[in-house]
Amino acid sequence: MMQIMEGSHAISEIVKLCRPDLISAYPITPQTHIVERLAEIVADGDLDADYLTVDSEFSALSACVGASAAGSRVYSATSSQGLILMSEVCFNASGMRLPIVMSIANRALGAPLSIWNDQQDSISMRDSGWFQLYAEDVQEMADLHILAYRAAEDHDVLLPAFVCFDGFILSHTYEPVDIPTQEETDAFLPPFRPYQRLDANNPISMGMYATPDYYHEFRYEMDQAMIRAGESLKKYGAEFAEYFGRDYSSPVESYRMDDADIAIVALGSICGTIKDAIDEMRESGQKVGLAKIRTFRPFPRDEIISALNGVSEVAVLEKNISFGSAMKGAVGLEIKEALDNKGIPVFSFVAGLGGRDLRKKDIKNIAGLARDGKGDIFYGLREELL
């Protein structure tokens, strides 16, 4: 049913529909509204789940590891410092192949302390073995949670998932959103069927240590699983479209790319602004398009190559910084690698860090800079502060 909802509350409603057995989270801005509403939902008996109020994000995800290993569907949500505090558990959960789903309200990392949005937190966890989805709007952000559970729990995948969305920009914004019914959700998302679990009737050891004779292959298997996660997301994305009428089957979404000369590549809520800016640039005859990355891990290399085929310049707008990297942004590096040998220049624009606002004029400037062969820069620096 279509309703006007705050983004965070839309996630709470969707998580309820996914029927987790355990919700375990620690408060951090701007994730709090999600878990507060879930606490109310549990307190009212509208969701039969355990809600653990833990001592830290570290314990929050550790409890999820335990419950998932024992055979339960689990949920957590965090942001920024909380995610980084969890990082040791993140690497552990993926190594143990536990299909945990976690919301990431993207927020900058300190120092300096900032509660505002960029994507440094989840991008920094790029190599943690979780697949990463990025949402453009509240509807997509809500939907991707259902899709994430379906793909994560696929026995061909068994990897945990981040559903990432820009803190405040999406988490605290009211938008019309279609929340499916419980029956509709159940039809798409079957109950959790663990591949294996802790069980006294069938004792197994989990999380053992591996010598050099074995470790290497475990990591290889994880990489293979990550590749299969990409296939699984496409398959279930197409199925999702049949059930709910919204299509997330492609990890890359193209907007006005058919005849584009300049392509902008981006992740998250900025894609909405970019689409509006592109419409205006198109009106003045500039052939600009957008390739929106929905799945950052596994990286959709083939789809990126296909989406960017035939353009003359690529501008990657990204809210993260890989300090000391020649291209500045972590996403730009991968786009450049994908387009290696294609002769298409790729420019990274680090922009909007720590919540710095990005407007249509900024998008137009970035497109212009790329056209002039300029990039791999911090965009929008206040020179007077330097």
Next chain:
Amino acid sequence: MAEKTCELMDCGHRACGGCGPAIAAKLILKGTGENAIVVASTGCMEVFSTPYPETAWKVPWIHSLFENASAVASGIESSLRRQGRDEKVVCICGDGATFDIGMICISGAFERGHDFTYICYDNEAYMNTGIQRSGATPYDASTTTSPAGKRSFGNSRPKKDMPQILAAHGAPYVATASIAYPNDLVKKVEKAVNTEGPCYLQVHTPCCTGWGFDGSKTMEIGKMAIESGLWVNFEMENGDISKAKKVKRKPVDDYLKMQKRFAHLFKPAINSEEIAKIQTIADTNAMEYGIDL
């Protein structure tokens, strides 16, 4: 030919001959029985018992990280309860994982009141990484990070009082035990796992490698720790000491002399001043717990 074993902690693991923690694991599982799920921390026991693809554990066992066993156990306990299952959830973790790096997770799990038992196998230092001091290392013990030297008598701080800390969390049952008193240990494990709520058991597990004694002396050392009054076996129910093992005490010298970690107190000359301080620790224990016969 290897005999078929009916122990839940199987033979063939890679612990040192005379390893106190290995004896503890075997005894703990006698107390839990097979309807238990063990949550381990990173450490000696994890490493000697689970080199992939082998495992010594005949009960379900999980290791996640060094410091999060009690948080993992919280999730398992919650999951089991929701599935209507009745396995006992038991953490078995070293003293580093318990006294130091795992404190926040333990405190959280006890405060939340999960129905689980946390057992610390206390060998009084980080043995897996090469005998570094922990919050459980006793006064004056020489370790690789608290070495005795020209200006040092070894570890300069007394052992942290974990049982009291967890009793202060409102734990219904807190106890200490020793592998040197196997029946007492098994009974305490049985009691802990059958008491509702978060229970804590701290087990003295002499480490031949880390403490410096022959592997044939493990039980003897454990007994002497009790007889010296430096280790007290007691039980606390709802915050009150309900029972403590009484002994005819021997001087602490008898215990200290058996171990290389205290050798600097006797060679090249007997350090009466430091030994007297350790004797005071034992005397205080004796008074506090009323253990003198």
